[in-house]
Amino acid sequence: SQQGEEDPQALSIQEGENATMNCSYKTSINNLQWYRQNSGRGLVHLILIRSNEREKHSGRLRVTLDTSKKSSSLLITASRAADTASYFCATVSGAGSYQLTFGKGTKLSVIP
Amino acid sequence: DAGITQSPRHKVTETGTPVTLRCHQTENHRYMYWYRQDPGHGLRLIHYSYGVKDTDKGEVSDGYSVSRSKTEDFLLTLESATSSQTSVYFCAISESVTRQAFFGQGTRLTVV
Numbered sequence: 001s002q003q004g005e006e007d008p009q010a011l012s013i014q015e016g017e018n019a020t021m022n023c024s025y026k027t028s029i030n031n032l033q034w035y036r037q038n039s040g041r042g043l044v045h046l047i048l049i050r051s052n053e054r055e056k057h058s059g060r061l062r063v064t065l066d067t068s069k070k071s072s073s074l075l076i077t078a079s080r081a082a083d084t085a086s087y088f089c090a091t092v093s094g095a096g097s098y099q100l101t102f103g104k105g106t107k108l109s110v111i112p
Numbered sequence: 113d114a115g116i117t118q119s120p121r122h123k124v125t126e127t128g129t130p131v132t133l134r135c136h137q138t139e140n141h142r143y144m145y146w147y148r149q150d151p152g153h154g155l156r157l158i159h160y161s162y163g164v165k166d167t168d169k170g171e172v173s174d175g176y177s178v179s180r181s182k183t184e185d186f187l188l189t190l191e192s193a194t195s196s197q198t199s200v201y202f203c204a205i206s207e208s209v210t211r212q213a214f215f216g217q218g219t220r221l222t223v224v
Binding site: 033050105 | 155162211
């Protein structure tokens, strides 16, 4: 079964608002990554957080990781219409694993 | 953009025929992955490779085989295509399991 599960499945907000997406996973991880997919395109990497990190920032993105709860959140601040896309979390499991597994994604719609 | 190319980009094939999808990279990355993307399922890992001739199964490997005879090419073969294999297939590459993955543009396969 898939390692990560995003929540909510779909999110609709007004431009300028913040968007928060959550990801839960099942097993211990080496790192957790977030990706964006625009309609009809391949995935693009946004940010990576390692298992020993709790928070990471990149521009308008803020990612948190709580390994005790096996969960992560992605916050997009001051959203723009161009942020409309699907967002996926992906995990690399613990030692000895080469698998990069994805969740089902959150579809974000930012209304101008 | 990372040098990763999938071919073909679109294919329609008949049930029961073999189909081979190609992923070609120019980055000399060690890890290569094949995923399928279906509505409601997100991305599911089919097979992956951690080196030349080193491959392993992912979550949904039944009906698929792979080969990697050189670093730059990772081939996915549907041995006898079925309608359930109609999907969008993505290839991804990664230098290391601790780093980000880069995705191809996808191959839309329709089995009729």
